[in-house]
Amino acid sequence: MIIAERKERQVSILEAAENNQEFLRSIFMGCSNGTGHSKLQKYIEQVLFETPSFLKHHVGFGKGSVKELSGKFTNTLIRRQSEKNSNEVIIDLINNIVPYAVNVASPYFVGHMTSAIPPFMIQLKAIAAALNQNVVKLETSGVVSLVEKQVLAKIHRLIYRRTQDFYDHHVQNQDTTLGCFTEGGTVANITALWAARDALLAPRDGFGGVEKEGVEAGYRAYGIDRCIVLVSRLGHYSLRKAGGILGIGSENIIPVEVDENSRINIHSLAKKIEEIKSESSRNRLLAIVGIGGTTETGTIDPLKEMGEICAENGVHFHVDAAWGGPALLSEKYSYLLEGIDLADSVTIDGHKQFYMPMSSGMVYFKDPYIMNNVSYRANYIIRDGSGDLGIRSASGSREANSLILHSALRIMGARGYGLLVEHGIETARQLAEEIMRRPDFHLVTPPELNILTYQIYPEHYGRILEDSPDKEEIIYQNINEINRTIQRQQRECGIGFVSRTVLVNKNAPYREKVVLRIVIANPMTNMDILKEVIDEQEQIYKSILPGYELNL
Ligand SMILES: Cc1ncc(COP(=O)(O)O)c(C=O)c1O
Numbered sequence: 148m149i150i151a152e153r154k155e156r157q158v159s160i161l162e163a164a165e166n167n168q169e170f171l172r173s174i175f176m177g178c179s180n181g182t183g184h185s186k187l188q189k190y191i192e193q194v195l196f197e198t199p200s201f202l203k204h205h206v207g208f209g210k211g212s213v214k215e216l217s218g219k220f221t222n223t224l225i226r227r228q229s230e231k232n233s234n235e236v237i238i239d240l241i242n243n244i245v246p247y248a249v250n251v252a253s254p255y256f257v258g259h260m261t262s263a264i265p266p267f268m269i270q271l272k273a274i275a276a277a278l279n280q281n282v283v284k285l286e287t288s289g290v291v292s293l294v295e296k297q298v299l300a301k302i303h304r305l306i307y308r309r310t311q312d313f314y315d316h317h318v319q320n321q322d323t324t325l326g327c328f329t330e331g332g333t334v335a336n337i338t339a340l341w342a343a344r345d346a347l348l349a350p351r352d353g354f355g356g357v358e359k360e361g362v363e364a365g366y367r368a369y370g371i372d373r374c375i376v377l378v379s380r381l382g383h384y385s386l387r388k389a390g391g392i393l394g395i396g397s398e399n400i401i402p403v404e405v406d407e408n409s410r411i412n413i414h415s416l417a418k419k420i421e422e423i424k425s426e427s428s429r430n431r432l433l434a435i436v437g438i439g440g441t442t443e444t445g446t447i448d449p450l451k452e453m454g455e456i457c458a459e460n461g462v463h464f465h466v467d468a469a470w471g472g473p474a475l476l477s478e479k480y481s482y483l484l485e486g487i488d489l490a491d492s493v494t495i496d497g498h499k500q501f502y503m504p505m506s507s508g509m510v511y512f513k514d515p516y517i518m519n520n521v522s523y524r525a526n527y528i529i530r531d532g533s534g535d536l537g538i539r540s541a542s543g544s545r546e547a548n549s550l551i552l553h554s555a556l557r558i559m560g561a562r563g564y565g566l567l568v569e570h571g572i573e574t575a576r577q578l579a580e581e582i583m584r585r586p587d588f589h590l591v592t593p594p595e596l597n598i599l600t601y602q603i604y605p606e607h608y609g610r611i612l613e614d615s616p617d618k619e620e621i622i623y624q625n626i627n628e629i630n631r632t633i634q635r636q637q638r639e640c641g642i643g644f645v646s647r648t649v650l651v652n653k654n655a656p657y658r659e660k661v662v663l664r665i666v667i668a669n670p671m672t673n674m675d676i677l678k679e680v681i682d683e684q685e686q687i688y689k690s691i692l693p694g695y696e697l698n699l
Contacts, residue, residue, distance in 0.1 A: 174233070183234035190241055195273060198266040199252065205241060207250030212639075216247060254671040255680060258638075258646035260442070260470060262668040264502045267558055271551040272504045280547040282328070283537035288547065292536050293319060295549035299326040301556065302495065303511050305475050307488050321534035323515035328507065328548050329541060332469030332496045333385035335510035338541045339492035340376065340389040342512060343434045343463035345520035347374070358521055362394035372429040376400045377419055378436035379411035380651065381443055383467060386436060395433065404653060409446040409592050411437070411453065420460060434463040439484055439493075440471025443648045443664065445575075445598025447471060447483050454489025466490040469508065471596050473500035477565035480572055483595065491517070497552055500568065500668065507548040571597030571667045578665065578677050587688065588681070591650065591662045600650065600662040602630050603688050611699060618699060625695045627661040633687045634663055641687070643680030 178184060193201040209216075230236065250256060252263035281287035282295055300318040303309075303325040317323050329335045348357035348365035357365035366372065374395045378386055380402035387397040404415040416435070423430045435457050437448040450466060457464035466487050472495030475481045487493060490513065497507030512518065518539040524531055537543060556564075575594035582588045582601050589604035608622050634647040646664045663684070665677070 170229070178232045178234050181232040181234050183232065183238050187234040187237055190238065195270055196266065198269055199263075202250060202252045205245050206248050207246070207253070209247035211247070252669070253644075254669050254673070254676050255643045257665045257667060257669070257672055257677070257680065258644045260499050260666055260668060261505075262666070263671065264504055265558075268502060268504050268551060268555065271554050275547045275550050278547065278550075280550075282545045282547055282549070283543050284535040285533060286535075288536075291547045291550060292534065294553050295328060295536060295547070296325075298549045298553045298556070299328070299509070299511070302326065302509065302552075306472075306490075306493050306511055307513060317515050320515070321532065322519075324512060324518040324539045325515055326509055326511035327518075327536070327540040327542075328497075328509055328545065330545075331498065331506045331508040332383065332467070332494050333388060333508070334541055335469065335494035335496070335508040336383065336385045336465075336467055337389040337392055338510045339465045339494060340386070340393055340395075340434060341521060341541065342492060342517045343465065344374070344393050344395065346463065346517055347431065347433055349520060356520060369431070370429060371431045372427060373399060374431050374433040375423055376434045376436060377403050377416065377432065378467075379403050379405050379438060379441070379448060381405060381409060381441040381446070382436060382438060383442050383469070386467070408595075409441065409444040409650075411448045413449060413452050413456075416453070416456065420456070432460060432462045434465050436465045436467055437486075437490070439466050439468030439487060440474075440596050440598075442470065443598075443650065444592040444600055445470065445594060445596040445666070446592065447595055449486070450484065451486030451489065454486045457491075458489070463491045464489060465492045465494070467494045469494045469496040470499050470598075472496070473564055474568050474596060476561045477568040478562075479565070479569055480596075497548060500571075501552060501555065501564070502567070502668075503548065503551050503555065507551070567670060568597075570670050574667045574672065574674065574677070575599050575665070577674050578667070578681075581674070581678065582681070585681070585685070587685070591660065597667040598664065600648070600664045602626060602660065602662050603633060603684060605629075605692065621698055625698070627659070629688065629691065629695055630661045630663055632691055633684050636687045636691075637680075637683060641683050643676075643683055645680065645684075 173181070190201070231239070251259070251261045254263070256262065278291075280289075280291045282292055285292050296319055300314050304314055317325055327335075327338060329338060345356065345358050348362075348369060350356035350359075351368065354360065354364065354368035360368075366374075376386065376390065376395070376399065378400060382400070382402065387400045390397040390400040401419065403419050404412045406412045420432065423432060435453060437450045437453040439447055439450065441447075454464050456462075468484065468487060471484060472493065474483055475487070492513070493511040495501075495509050495511070497503035497509060498505050501507075522539045524538060537545075572594065575597045579590055579593050579599050582590045582599075586606045587603055589602045591600045591602055593599060604626055608626065611618055612622055630647060634645060638644055646666075648662060648664050650660045650662050651658050652660065665680075
């Protein structure tokens with residue numbers, strides 16, 4: 148009896164093991180004859196080969212605010228048993244979650260730096276995911292690490308235009324770093340300032356370098372109390388994150404005033420440098436950052452003048468061209484980035500104007516040896532002399548984004564990317580003209596690249612201000628509130644989406660201006676669409692204006 152029971156139990160354990168094995172096999176080999184397979188196959192074909200149509204028909208139709216939706220996502224238990232096969236779960240995702248995602252590919256979605264990407268990017272992303280290469284080390288990436296070095300050298304050459312001999316020497320050199328792929332512009336900026344910090348507080352006379360001994364020891368060794376980074380007040384907040392992470396202190400990332408064109412004011416910069424020096428001989432300028440396309444206004448700092456100031460003062464010059472870097476590929480507009488080659492380091496985002504899928508950033512270095520201060524090795528991987536890319540980069544395991552950029556450059560050619568840049572800039576200029584034509588619209592920052600900001604500014608408010616200057620404060624508050632409301636109402640129920648931000652002008656009577664912001668980063672966005680978007684804003688404005696007249 149006991150023996151029979153034991154045998155029965157053994158059989159059921161074996162059966163269970165076989166079932167488990169079968170389950171794992173089906174998971175890893177794919178469920179090609181499971182329920183839902185043919186339906187999913189159609190969806191995947193659409194995603195890969197008819198992306199615009201897939202997005203148009205599936206994304207952004209779900210109704211409900213994020214607050215309402217959050218109620219659907221509160222269960223925190225993981226079920227013990229598989230709920231459905233992978234085909235069915237992916238179909239569920241397409242039916243139940245995708246409709247609530249934001250259709251950033253819509254040509255009416257003109258508010259952010261995230262927009263449509265070409266379908267070939269998605270095909271490449273799928274291949275990169277299938278290959279699952281890990282570029283941290285050659286043993287898990289092989290040729291992909293070589294492609295990465297090559298593509299980094301191509302963009303380095305675009306920025307710095309060094310000699311053929313220079314690139315022949317460095318393109319596959321295992322001991323030098325022309326640049327690194329990162330998760331985005333934030334990590335690229337952090338890496339650039341990391342390199343700058345380690346170069347400033349390098350090993351010397353019994354000091355092993357800041358990388359080994361830390362900031363406090365570094366400051367002691369160099370007789371420093373404070374390291375400072377200067378950047379225009381429109382600098383991206385990732386630089387402050389870098390200040391925190393690198394131990395310099397986010398408060399030592401100091402904003403410099405901008406001029407009426409939203410570019411760093413060179414006189415204010417020079418004055419700030421003098422102030423820092425005269426305040427204490429123990430202050431040290433770690434870096435000055437020029438912006439190649441600010442996040443809020445798309446304007447470009449005077450990079451050449453800034454580069455010269457950095458050279459005179461022996462300061463690391465970083466250019467944050469996360470947004471504008473690809474303008475270098477436009478024969479017509481590359482001049483806007485004149486002086487970028489003076490930078491010691493440059494940030495460029497792949498997922499912005501290289502139109503790569505999320506997420507991909509890059510940082511480039513003028514000195515191919517600068518990252519040697521931050522090289523790390525481990526015995527099981529990234530061994531000495533291995534050429535593993537993880538030795539000198541902030542990231543560890545990393546996907547093969549270089550495969551995507553490598554192919555994208557071949558598909559688009561410099562000219563293709565140039566056309567995208569030109570479309571953005573020229574459409575933004577036409578839109579600026581349209582805004583200036585409308586009496587109740589006021590252009591705040593004209594486009595230098597493909598971003599502009601404006602306000603809806605009731606024409607008669609100008610007259611009220613002339614007659615009753617005491618109403619100035621209420622007028623400015625009204626304008627800010629009107630613009631805030633228009634943006635919110637359009638986002639919630641309109642056809643278009645623009646973003647809003649607050650621009651600060653220290654010299655204006657009311658320092659904070661709420662502005663609407665349009666980013667043109669989709670070649671399908673044209674003037675007809677943009678007119679519809681601002682017509683809609685005008686309608687909202689007319690419907691809400693009476694409510695704001697009561698307090699005047
Ligand atoms: C100028 C600039 N720098 C850095 C960043 C940060 O990039 P990411 O969001 O890719 O980390 C951005 C993002 O918008 C940016 O506009």
